[in-house]
Amino acid sequence: MSIRFYSRAGATALLMLPLSHAALAASIPLLSGPAGAGDFTVKTQLLIIMTLLGLLPVLLMMMTSFTRFVIVLSLLRQGLGLQQGLPSRIVTGIAMILTMLVMRPVGTEVYDKAFVPYDQNKIGFQQALATAQVPLSRFMLAQTSKASLATIARLSGEASIAKPQDHSFVVKVSAYMLSELKTAFQIGCMLFIPFLVIDLVVSSVLMAMGMMMLSPLVISLPLKLLLFVLVDGWTLTVNTLVSSIQAY
Numbered sequence: 001m002s003i004r005f006y007s008r009a010g011a012t013a014l015l016m017l018p019l020s021h022a023a024l025a026a027s028i029p030l031l032s033g034p035a036g037a038g039d040f041t042v043k044t045q046l047l048i049i050m051t052l053l054g055l056l057p058v059l060l061m062m063m064t065s066f067t068r069f070v071i072v073l074s075l076l077r078q079g080l081g082l083q084q085g086l087p088s089r090i091v092t093g094i095a096m097i098l099t100m101l102v103m104r105p106v107g108t109e110v111y112d113k114a115f116v117p118y119d120q121n122k123i124g125f126q127q128a129l130a131t132a133q134v135p136l137s138r139f140m141l142a143q144t145s146k147a148s149l150a151t152i153a154r155l156s157g158e159a160s161i162a163k164p165q166d167h168s169f170v171v172k173v174s175a176y177m178l179s180e181l182k183t184a185f186q187i188g189c190m191l192f193i194p195f196l197v198i199d200l201v202v203s204s205v206l207m208a209m210g211m212m213m214l215s216p217l218v219i220s221l222p223l224k225l226l227l228f229v230l231v232d233g234w235t236l237t238v239n240t241l242v243s244s245i246q247a248y
Contacts, residue, residue, distance in 0.1 A: 063136055067180045075185075106135045106136060110132045115128070133169055138165075143179055148175045156174075191240075198223055202219045
């Protein structure tokens with residue numbers, strides 16, 4: 001990926017936290033609009049900035065495909081029996097890279113239509129947030145099942161809303177997370193079953209041979225790794241994860 005993309009991704013991630021040089025020099029409210037009139041008071045702005053600073057990483061994970069990827073990869077590691085051989089940091093890193101790959105169009109659209117106009121002082125902070133929500137909402141709704149959206153809408157009191165895009169952003173995020181968990185476990189189950197079969201076969205063979213004291217993991221782990229390598233498992237897994245993201 002190009003350096004330009006990483007700069008765009010960083011700028012998009014900091015959309016909630018912009019500090020322009022002009023604002024600092026003139027001592028005007030940090031979240032002011034084009035005309036210089038602040039949308040919030042200084043105290044409220046500082047409170048928003050400090051809150052978003054702590055919540056921004058969590059929000060980014062909740063509104064992207066990172067949750068799906070990291071759950072599936074964790075289940076794959078569990079199925080292979082590589083709790084020690086495949087560190088959690090590697091799993092998180094792979095999930096993060098795949099998330100950046102999948103979310104690149106969304107991040108580019110947010111950067112071009114929301115962050116750049118706000119950075120150039122053409123739109124206010126609230127308008128920038130509203131503009132940034134559009135591609136994110138469209139992406140999340142494309143991955144959200146109707147059942148999950150209906151359940152969250154009923155729990156939030158928005159069951160009477162007919163169009164999915166008219167729901168509040170919080171409802172969309174909640175329904176999206178519910179759908180992501182379901183999809184992640186479905187994909188993880190499909191990846192887990194072949195390794196479970198190998199474990200059952202190895203355990204049955206060892207019991208038939210009377211080798212009760214030998215751990216089945218000692219025999220099944222090399223077999224699972226050999227099978228995974230022979231079928232080019234990483235390529236198949238990445239292809240399955242990326243292909244599971246619906247176009248928005």
